[in-house]
Structure formats: C-alpha cells, structure tokens
Amino acid sequence: MFTEKAKENLKAMLWQAKISAVDNTDAQAMRVPSLYADWEALESGTHLTKGQRVNYKGMLYNVLSDHDKQTQWTPEAAPSLFAKVLIPDPNVTPDWEQPLSTNGYKKGDRVRHKSKIWESLVDNNVWEPGVMGTEGQWKEVTE
Structure with a gap:
C-alpha cells in the first residue's frame, strides 16, 4: 500500500x-x-x-x-x-438548447438545430439559430 x-x-x-x-x-x-x-x-x-x-x-x-x-x-x-x-464536450455538437442570459453560447460554439449545424459568431449568444434577424449571431456550417 x-x-x-x-x-x-x-x-x-x-x-x-x-x-x-x-x-x-x-x-x-x-x-x-x-x-x-x-x-x-x-x-x-x-x-x-x-x-x-x-x-x-x-x-x-x-x-x-x-x-x-x-x-x-x-x-x-x-x-x-x-x-x-451548455457545451459539455467540445468534441460533440449538442442539440441547441435555449440558454438564459446567464449561460449564452460562446463565440465558436457549435450546435445542431433543425437538421443543421450552426456556429455562434458572438459571445453570450441567446438567440435561436436560423431565425430571421440572427444572421450576425449564427452561421450555418458543414461538419
């Protein structure tokens, strides 16, 4: 021992x-x-x-x-x-989950939403990906 x-x-x-x-x-x-x-x-x-x-x-x-x-x-x-x-494993792209003002997605975080993959363009991102008006917050990406 x-x-x-x-x-x-x-x-x-x-x-x-x-x-x-x-x-x-x-x-x-x-x-x-x-x-x-x-x-x-x-x-x-x-x-x-x-x-x-x-x-x-x-x-x-x-x-x-x-x-x-x-x-x-x-x-x-x-x-x-x-x-x-919200991003428990940076090697896995999780499903998008509505964040609160206290845990928004960070710039570079990737999520799956409506059969697409999105990357956050800003820190503290609380907006839903792919919704009109969020082009400055998210971009669609391919794996």
Whole structure:
C-alpha cells in the first residue's frame, strides 16, 4: 500500500488540482468533473461561492452568486443561482438548447438545430439559430 508520505503527497496534489480547477474553462472542467462537488452530496447550508462549479444529474453548473445550499434550490429549479454548461464536450455538437442570459453560447460554439449545424459568431449568444434577424449571431456550417 501507500506510505504515509505518499498519502500526504496525493492529498496535496488533489488539493492543488481543486484549487486550479477554479480557473478551468467549461471545456476543461468537463474533462475532470470529479474535481467539482456533487450538488446532491453537499449538506444543506453548505456555502457556495460565485464562480464555483457543481455537478447535478450528470451536468456541470456554474454558481452565479454566493448563497447557502437549500434543498429546494436545485440547479434546475434556481436559474438565478446556477447556469448550466451548455457545451459539455467540445468534441460533440449538442442539440441547441435555449440558454438564459446567464449561460449564452460562446463565440465558436457549435450546435445542431433543425437538421443543421450552426456556429455562434458572438459571445453570450441567446438567440435561436436560423431565425430571421440572427444572421450576425449564427452561421450555418458543414461538419
């Protein structure tokens, strides 16, 4: 098994990884979701900080404002407190999902919508692809 020194080194490395995880992009965070707390496992009253990430039902969410966890304030039920990461895997083009003002698509994000693939031309893009008037927000692309 591991020596005490080896165990301490592993703990230190994990702690450093968790500290560094705060600065990860959403795409980087999705590669190592185990570095982020599982919302269900957090005790009620646990303090969550703006910018922190949590896992909930297999999806990653960004914490939007400091608050103490309340059982009824799930990431799905409290969109003012959490923003779902809409591009969980940059290597997979997901179906378009209507974002909120807190989690718009980023420039370069690609989505599938109405049998086409679209690329966001702007950051914080909350517009539906392919709709008249959104030519400056999305462009149709081929894979």
